[in-house]
Amino acid sequence: MIADYTEAPVCHIDDLADGDLKEVRVGDTDVLLARANGQFYALHPKCSHYQGPLAKGLLNGHRLVCPWHNACFDIRDGHRLEAPALNGLPTHEVRIEGDQVFVRLTTDKESLENPMSAPDTANSETYVIIGSGGAGAFAAEGIREGGFTGKIVMLTASGEAPYDRPNCSKDYLQGEAPDEWMALRPEEFYKSYGIEIRTNQPVTALNPITKQIELASGEIIGYDKALLCTGGKPNKLPAVDLALKGVYTLRSLHDSQTLRDLGKQGKRVVIVGSSFIGLEGAMSLRKLGSEVDVVGPETTPFEKILGARIGRVIQGWHEAAGIRFHLGRRLDHLEGEETVNAVVLDNGERLPADFVLIGAGVKPRTDFLKGIPVEKDGGVRTDEYLKITDGLYAAGDIVHYPTSDGIQRIEHWKVAGQQGHVAGLNMAGKETPYQMAPFFWTNQQGKRINYVGHTTQVDDILYDGNPETDESFLAFYVQNNQIKAVAGLKRDQDIIAIRELMQAGKMPSVEAARNGIKWVDELKKA
The missing domain is CATH 3.50.50.60 (FAD/NAD(P)-binding domain)
Known part of the structure; x- marks a missing residue:
């Protein structure tokens, strides 16, 4: 363990302005120093998701956003605010003496669980999660974070507990990520929080009137509240003979x-x-x-x-x-x-x-639902709290949810994880609307492209940088004379600033983007 007296001066007060981030060193330990509203904060410097360098991210008020996959943390207590990170960041003590900022190390941990309620056998309520993808994993923890102490059951047709699905097409498929990296949580975590994961349990029917779920085995499970996060199933091609091996x-x-x-x-x-x-x-x-x-x-x-x-x-x-x-x-x-x-x-x-x-491509996996209307693509519609009907919620790839631009359905890991977390909080009674600007990333030959927003058609594309010749660029997708989505290569801070502006409903005009707006500065002014 780190000695509780390990302390060192790390900078002068005037070295950091509000909104600044800086990685400093205390003894042999790297620490992220942040300043917001005149206060200094010290945290673990790597994202708890994929160890992204947080000093290269962006601070918006007390929201600290990772540059790689836009996980978000609260610098005041280190708590995780947004997927894809599951854990928060440990914090260290900060004190001011004269014009010097001192950091005192208080932990050697690299991540921190958000506060969650322990299960209570006296609570007879049962919440059921159908699906073990990102939405299901974050929902189970959101339910406990929201204070629910009853029984949580996760049903999945998969043979595995929740795992890092985006990696299945990237490092894991390449043989660069070992099996032990893939599980989102160890088995002991789910046991300690009373989250029962039942693998190889396909659901064949759900009746929202009787609040009963039927499994392929014939077993019937009753629920007080349930969450649908069954994801998508691959589209079939008429030309593909399914009897062929390979x-x-x-x-x-x-x-x-x-x-x-x-x-x-x-x-x-x-x-x-x-x-x-x-x-x-x-x-x-x-x-x-x-x-x-x-x-x-x-x-x-x-x-x-x-x-x-x-x-x-x-x-x-x-x-x-x-x-x-x-x-x-x-x-x-x-x-x-x-x-x-x-x-x-x-x-x-x-x-x-x-x-x-x-x-x-895929289509929503909802063919087991009874008496619940589905959209043309097989998805289900929710309100802003991700609720379908009494006691029934949905999250992830199957959800058509309301936004200021109309109804959207997004098939991406961060969206699914954050929807699951919000749905879990709502199931536990914490009324929390889902309002995140969509975000996804893709790795193409070792180059990470980040994308924020959503558009149903593209009227025009503006570029900041030349995709054919420059190492970094932004592309702005215009619909109805508004910037509705942005893609970026090696412009991580700009993408974060744009996503924060989108979420706040403060996106600048197309003309401002055309004139070369400074996105980080624009966020600071907003």
């Missing part, structure tokens, strides 16, 4: 393990779908030594989301790594007697394949 999707830890084993054998893989998951999978399998062909109906990857210019740049990154593209093409059929051996495209081109990865 055809895979990438939606689970098991999928990633299977594909990783195949990828290490230097086999030929055809990926059908040039989506984020498709191209992250292509990147990872290529790094393992596979020969990779990507087939997609678009003429440019990500053109609808990121625009043609950025799409072509990303395609170039992959081509430089040896990945071959067949764009503007669709799958006609697969060849093979028992096991696939080739993919035939709609122009007759034949691509040899030892295995095939289908990345054709």
Whole structure:
């Protein structure tokens, strides 16, 4: 343990202005120093999610945002405010003597659990979570953070407790992340907080009137409140013969393990779908030594989301790594007697394949619901508190939720995690509206692109920086003469500032962006 007398002067009072962050050293320990409203705070300097350098993040009031994946913490107590971080940050004591700032080390921990209630056997209420993805994991903790002491049961068709699903297409698939990294929490954590995780338990029906859930085994479970966070199931392609061996999707830890084993054998893989998951999978399998062909109906990857210019740049990154593209093409059929051996495209081109990865998107997994209206895509609609009806809530990929721009449904990990946390708080009686600006990230050939906001159509794209030649840039997506979304490469602080402005409803005009606004300065003025 750190000796409780380890203390050192770290700076002068005037060295930091309000909103500034600085990494300092106390003895042999790195510490993040922050100043807000004239007060100094000292915290662990690395994000509890992926150890991102918080000094390169941004401080907005007391909100500290990580530069990598926009996890958010309160500098006053270190508590985690937003996903994807599960834990908060340990804090250290700060004192002022004359014009010097001193930090006294009080802990050697690297992360801190948010305060949660312990289970109480005297409380007979049962809350059920259906799904063990990011939404389910954060919801279980949100319920306990909100003060609920009754029984929590998590039902999942998966064979695993909650794990780091975004990593399934990235480092884990590449063999760079060991199995022990993947679980979000150790088994002992869930036991200590009375969160019962029942794996391999597919749900076949839920009746909101009787408040009963039926499992594939025939077992019936009653609930007082329940949360739906079942995520998506892969879209089926008519041209794919499901009886053929060697055809895979990438939606689970098991999928990633299977594909990783195949990828290490230097086999030929055809990926059908040039989506984020498709191209992250292509990147990872290529790094393992596979020969990779990507087939997609678009003429440019990500053109609808990121625009043609950025799409072509990303395609170039992959081509430089040896990945071959067949764009503007669709799958006609697969060849093979028992096991696939080739993919035939709609122009007759034949691509040899030892295995095939289908990345054709997903649809909400809600076919077990009884008496609950669903949207055209199979999702469910909630109010701003993520509530569907009495005692029933939803979070994650299946949710159509209200915003100032209308109803949205977003399929991203941070969104799912934060919705789960908010839904859990609401189930526990803490009325908390969900108001986060959507955010996601993707890793394309080692380059992280962050994206904030949401747009249903793009009328124009403005650029700060040149995607084709510059190492960093921002792209502003304009709809109805408003900036509705922004993508960035190596512009982490700008993306944070933009997301904070979006969440506050204070986004500047298109003209301001066109004139080269300084986003961090704009946030400080807001």
